[in-house]
Amino acid sequence: MLKEFKEFAMRGNVIDLAVGVIIGGAFGKIVTSLVEDIIMPLVGLLLGGVNFTDLAFTYHKATVKYGVFIQTIVDFLIISFSIFLFIKLFNKLTSKQEKAEELAAPAPSQEEILLTEIRDLLKAQK
Secondary structure, eight states: OHHHHHHHHTSHHHHHHHHHHHHHHHHHHHHHHIIIIIIHHHHHHHTTSOOGGGOOEEETTEEEOHHHHHHHHHHHHHHHHHHHHHHHHHHHHHHHHHHHHHHTOOOOOHHHHHHHHHHHHHHHHO
16 A cells, blocks of 8 residues: 555656645745735725725624625735736747747758658659
């Protein structure tokens, strides 16, 4: 059983997943800081200093904090848009790199050119 677990844990997909989770957690902290410390204060200024988290009402003894819910939705939208922009930028950079690699493909060698000419001559004879 220990051997099977070792094979499972050392499989590439599991390690890639673990790395993705760790990097995702770190990226999540960056995006959360961006939203809470930079974007939301600016949104608050645009909305006249309204802080959504303070919005609530009390019904009997229960306090319904609907402002926290609104704040969570706004945070989600900003975070998802930030991730969308990041992925879009990443894909753009990746496609530029792939195009550069395609353009930098090596020219055929003299031997390949000669073999291609021979092939074309043999086709023409038939």
